[in-house]
Amino acid sequence: MESNKMLALISILIGLIFIIFPMFSANLISILIGAAVLIFSIGLAYAGIISKEIDGAFSTVAAIFGVVMIIFGLAFIFGTNAISFLIGLQFYIVGFMMIVGAILALLAGPEVSKFSALITLILGIVVIFIAIFAANNPILITIIIGIALIAHGISRYIYADKY
DSSP: OHHHHHHHHHHHHHHHHHHHSOOSOHHHHHHHHHHHHHHHHHHHHHHHHHTHHHHTHHHHHHHHHHHHHHHHHHHHHHOTTTTGGGGGGHHHHHHHHHHHHHHHHHHSOTTSOHHHHHHHHHHHHHHHHHHHHHTTOHHHHHHHHHHHHHHHHHHHHHTGGGO
16 A cells, blocks of 8 residues: 555656656656656556456456566666667657556456546547657657646555555
8 A cells, every 4th residue: 555655656746747847858858758657567567466366367468568668668768879769759659558558447447546547548649649740849748648647646646545
């Protein structure tokens, strides 16, 4: 329970950082996005692992997807120069990750907050649409990701006793 509250507070904090300081440089945004993806993916993998008895196949998919997202998060944090070919696609990848994570949460059991999953799904779709039209302006995308992180963190904090 305490770890869930701590992850929720970290998610809210990073969401606020995204909104307040959306762009220092391309590397910093890559690091912030990597940290956000890493936190989101650790939560998804953790939820998939601990709910294996409850949800069966969905929890296995969530755990596997969480591990894949952890790899992307670490790549965004530590390999910003090594993955320069992904910088243009970075927001598409994050939007896709948000959508898949939200769909997995919506398909999971009743103990998962459907509100935060729905918000994350909507914002993931919005991130992809904004990436199409504003790939050269990452400020809009980081603000939307910040909102998603705050919504996810608040929901996670409120329902920490149920996780």
